[in-house]
Structure formats: structure tokens, C-alpha cells
Amino acid sequence: MMRFVDKHIELDKLPKKFKKMTATRFASVLGLNTWKTPFATWCEMTRTYEEPFTDSIYTIAGKVIEPKIIDYLKERFFLDIETPEDVYGKDYFKKTYGDFYGDVKIFGGMWDAKSDDLIVEIKTTKRAEDWLKDIPIYYKLQAALYAYLSKIDDVIITCSFLKDGDYEDPAVFVPTIDNTIVVEWKMSEDFPDFEKRYIKPAMKFWKDHVETGISPDFDERKDADILKALRTNVVGVKDDEIEKLLAVIDADQSAYNKASSEIKVIEKRLKENKEKLKKNLQGKFGDNDDRVEIKSTAYIYTLSKNTKSSVDTEKLKQDELYEKYLVEKVEYRMSVKAVNENDSKD
Structure with missing residues (x-):
């Protein structure tokens, strides 16, 4: 159960286990992710609400192209790097529960590739304009978190710029210097104050919002879909x-x-x-x-x-x-739509 109080939510009961602050959630809780609000990420970590994951042409392309990039780095740059499968075996996701940092309480996630002294983060995008000046901060912070947790200073982020045809058939994509950038940087140079500027504020978010069950303020426009779901009482047919x-x-x-x-x-x-x-x-x-x-x-x-x-x-x-x-008048309106075959049933 939950209560809406002003512009935030207070949970009456906390989940038995929170979802960890993975690299994809890290920038979001700091308000540095263009696509996801701190409130949406809080909903995920407290298991209050999370959109069911479904593969899209973008996620499928990323999965298909990632091993191509690793091979590209090995062959062109002679990097001695390992994949998660190299380290944990074929069922690495099940074996690690999707977390390569099981001994860390708050932070976690899965890196794309690494060696003893290098973290590699691999991205694909259709939006080349986002990368014109620099690596988008929410992507850079993903790699930075894994480097911090692994106690590694050297980081490489690659990004392959895809066209419509690449999404239609990603298996034929071939990485080259024309469609893929490789950016090398160091934590000590780009984030000399990483712990103070990013880790500690993220830990404060965890303490203030996740552990208490009191959400950060939501945005009625940006969080509209989540709020609609939370404000809908799905009644089981028991009467x-x-x-x-x-x-x-x-x-x-x-x-x-x-x-x-x-x-x-x-x-x-x-x-x-x-x-x-x-x-x-x-x-x-x-x-x-x-x-x-x-x-x-x-x-x-x-x-x-x-x-x-x-x-x-x-x-x-x-x-x-x-x-x-002025007085408020409550009115009720009923709508009807067909049940989707993919909808879950109680």
C-alpha cells in the first residue's frame, strides 16, 4: 500500500529486498538521465512499479552488435579483454543474478567487457547528434560506476552509429572507423572527485528515499504513465x-x-x-x-x-x-476495451 502526499509517495510497507542501483539507474537518481526521472528509478528500486521489459529493434541490435565490437577492439586495437561469458560462463546472467558486484550493498550491474586494468562500455545509437560534443553524461557515468566498483582507472566507451537498415538486420553490421567511435579516458582525469560528486549523493538518495520508502517528488508530465498505473486500482473478480x-x-x-x-x-x-x-x-x-x-x-x-x-x-x-x-464534484466514467492476449491474468 502507498499514500500520495503532496508531490511524492510514501510506502506503508517496504519490499523484502530492494533492487540495486545499477549503472543504468545511477545517472537517473542524480537527475542526469534525459530519458528517466529519479522518481521512475525509485519506483523500480523499491519494486513499486516497473514497466515490463520487452525487446525492441534497438535492444536487439545492441545485443547482436556487442560481440562484433568486442572482436573489433581485439583485432584493431589488440586489446586483451574478456566478456562476461569468458569470466562467468554461458549462463552468466543466472549465475550472477545480473549483478557482477554481489558483495556491494547499494551499487551493482554488469559491465560489457573488461581486463584487469580496463573497463569497456559498448553503446549503439541512431542519435549521432547526442555524441557531437562529448559522451552523453548518463552513458559516461555508467562506465564510470563500473570502473569505480572495479577499482580501475582506464575506461573505453565505444558507440556505433546505426542507420535504419542496421536495425532491420543487425547481423550484417560491420564496425569500421566510419561508423564506430572508440573513446579512451581515465577516471583520475575525468572524474577526480567522483566519490564526492556522484557516489555520496547517490548514497544519500538511497538513504533518504529507498530505505525510507519516501519517493522523490514526481513530475505529473514526465511521470504521467507511471502515475496513471499507480492511481489505478485493478480489482480482482472475487465478488x-x-x-x-x-x-x-x-x-x-x-x-x-x-x-x-x-x-x-x-x-x-x-x-x-x-x-x-x-x-x-x-x-x-x-x-x-x-x-x-x-x-x-x-x-x-x-x-x-x-x-x-x-x-x-x-x-x-x-x-x-x-x-x-468552488467545490469539487466527483464523477465516474466507465470505459471498455478488449483484453489483450498478452495481459497477465490473476
């Missing part, structure tokens, strides 16, 4: 009355959805023509008439007039009375 209602509604809804296109055309035409008749009959009202009635060969159509009083809200605002008498 006999609801279960019976759903069965009947499902049948009727299915029957309605299967209605022929001809019927839907008729419904649309009927609605449009009724609106036309309504506008026509409005012009037939006399000064003392409350309703206008017209008969066809099959039906009687009656248009009633009802006069309602309304409040001049603009005038109230000018007199500074609008807010004083």
Missing part, C-alpha cells in the same frame, strides 16, 4: 455479483462489437438526422411553448425546452468569490 454482471456484460459487449458495418452506418446516419431534426424543431417554438411535437407515420418526436439558471463564473472571479465557493 459473485460482479462476476455475474461481467459475464452478462461481456456477452452483450461482444455481440455489440460484432455488429455489422451496415448497422453502424445506420446508427451514425440516425444520430446525424436526429440532430438535424432537433435543430429544425428548435425554430418552431413559440413564446409560450414548452415543447414541440411532430408525428411521422411510425413515431412521435417531441422536443422539450427546459430553462436552467447558471452562474456567471467570470463575474465571480472578478469579485474574487469564485475560489471561495
